[in-house]
Amino acid sequence: MxxxxxxxxxxxxxxxxxxxxxxxxxxxxxxxxxxxxxxxxxxxxxxxxxxxxxxKDSVVNIRTKKTVYVNYYNPIEQFLYGRSEPRTEKKESGSLGSGFIISTDGYVMTNNHVVNGADEIFVKFSDGRELEAKLVGNDPEVDIAILKIQSKETFKPAEFGNSDNISVGQWAIAFGNPLGLNDTMTVGIVSAKGRSSLGIEKIENFIQTDAAINQGNSGGPLVDISGKVIGINTAIYSPSGGSIGIGFAIPANLAVNIKDSIIRTGKVERAFLGTELQDLNPQLVKQFNLSTSNGVLVTNVTEGSPAEKAGLKSGDVITQLNDSRVNSASQLVAQIASLRVGSNISLTYIRDGKTYKANTVLTKRAETPVSQAAAFSGLSLKTLTKQDIQKYGYSASMTGLIVTGVGSNTEAAKIGIQPGMIVRSINRVSVNSVEDFKKVYDSIQKGASMLILIATPNGSQYITLNK
The missing domain is CATH 1.20.5 (Single alpha-helices involved in coiled-coils or other helix-helix interfaces)
Structure with a gap:
């Protein structure tokens, strides 16, 4: 025991x-x-x-000043005398945004909508210094603008990374001036890449991030964990106007191509493939006997274009550009836009169920003569044709200039002008050609209000628009 x-x-x-x-x-x-x-x-x-x-020494806050002229009348005079003489009042407006230094001699990159229409532009550094800058050139289709600081100082530029090599899930860090709060840094990840068909810009291939982006962040850099710029903060999706974790940035490679072109030539030289494209849908996938909906359908090929030289035809489905898969028409347009004129490219496409590859060299997109089309105060206009009348359902007697595009975040867009509408007159002068419109437009003082007669298939109305 x-x-x-x-x-x-x-x-x-x-x-x-x-x-x-x-x-x-x-x-x-x-x-x-x-x-x-x-x-x-x-x-x-x-x-x-x-x-x-x-x-910290490369990111800048951008402040703009703009003089506008507002037409008004005196309601007391109207009541007492039955009439009131129109008056013009001069007012100043402005905006706040962000940007970053891209060269030691003071070139700055920002969004076009931050500085669009500005009379004066100022950049402010983290140490409180504020210097004047001038607009060198812009690209409204992508929403990029290049400024030059009016100083002989030596500046510290941000370093660009390769946005083609980013991965979903990697760190994404946003810098800028949200809501006027200087030198703000927010952290998130790359939520998605290749976002397109959002209706934000004409050319879209956005990086999506959940790093907080708010009003005033526009034009600031989105960088990776090594501090290299992978994107330019441009827009957010938000029902409230504040960040809900869905922000969009222009890929650095696209912005760099635009930057180089503007600094070198003072304008944007866009690479040209020469195709009209259409997104695939289930019906088209079935009709063309495709095994997948990946790719874009070629609906037309421009004569003598790089696409024609590559052997592309209407009905072909482009599935790959170089090593990148093509998922939408807007994505392919943006991918081409990110390449330089003279770039050698490889296209993979499907024709009659067989896969082919072809190489070609991108050429420069032809500039449209001013007699055919031009842009004024956010409105892109061209001479009205019989095809336009039939397409939009106007009467055969309709005259004027047809609106082919409206700049994003412009006054014209905010008041509801849309492609397909017709400009019949400016300041009560009828216009039948772009030259007619330009002659009157050039005689109007910058910032002054213009009286424009706009027509739709349902009728006409006068609107005012500041130059």
């Missing part, structure tokens, strides 16, 4: 000793794990601090 009790005591002691050691080992493991996690967190934190230090 004594032996059994002694044996039981020894077993219990060994068990307790084992438990004690296990507990100690467990605590040691937890402590080691906590130290490792803590160390990783601190290292990540230090990376963010490093990015902030790297960009």
């Amino acid at each position: 004594y032996f059994k009790k002694s044996l039981l005591t020894v077993v219990c002691a060994l068990f307790l000793f084992s438990c004690s050691n296990s507990k100690a080992d467990s605590q040691t493991a937890i402590t080691s794990s906590s130290l490792a996690v803590s160390k990783n967190a601190i290292e990540t934190q230090n990376e963010f601090v490093s990015v902030s230090n790297k960009l």
Whole structure:
């Protein structure tokens, strides 16, 4: 009996000793794990601090001033005398945005909508210095503008990364001036890439991020964990106007191509493929006997274009550009826009169920002569044709200029002018050609209000638009 009790005591002691050691080992493991996690967190934190230090002298706040002339009448005069002489009042307006230095001699990149129509532009640095800048050139189709600081100082440019190499899930860090709060940095990830068909810009291939982007962030850089610019913050999706984690940035490679063209020539030289494209739908996939909906349908090929030289025909389905898969027409347009004139490209396409590859060289997109089309205060106009009348359902006697495009975030867009509407007169002068419109337009003082007669298939109405 004594032996059994002694044996039981020894077993219990060994068990307790084992438990004690296990507990100690467990605590040691937890402590080691906590130290490792803590160390990783601190290292990540230090990376963010490093990015902030790297960009602080390159990111700028942008302030603009614009003079506008507003027509008004005196209601008291109208009441007392039955009439009131029209008056013009001069007012100043402005906007706030963001940008970043892209060269040591003071070139700055921002969004076109930040500086569009500005009479004066100022850039402010993190140390409080504010310098005047001038617009060098812009690209409304992508929403990029290039400024030049009026100073002989040497500046610190941000470094561009390769936006083609980004991955969904990687860090994305946004810099800018949201809601007037200078030198703000927010952190998130790349939520998606290749976003298009959103109706934000004419050419879209956005990087989507959940890094907080708000009003005033426009034009600021979106950078990776090494501090290299991968995008230019441009827009957000938000029912409330504030960030809900869905922001969009222009890919750096597209912006760099535009930047180089503007600085080199003062204008945008867009690469040209020469195709009209259509997105695929289930019906077209069935009709063309395709195994997938990936790709875009070629509906027309311009004579003598790079596409024709590559052997493309109407009815072909382009599935790949170089090493990138093509998912939509707007995506392919943006991919071409990100390439330089003279670039060699490879196209993969399907014809009659067989896959082909072809190489071609992108040429420069022809500039449209002013007699055929031109842009004024956010309105792109061209001479009305019989085809336009039939397409939009106007009467055969309709005259004027047809609206072919409306700049995003312009006054024209805000008051509801849309492609397909017709401009019949400006300041009560009838216009039947772009030259007619330009002659009157050029005689109007900048910032002054213009009276424009707009027609739709349902009727006509006068609107006012500031030059």
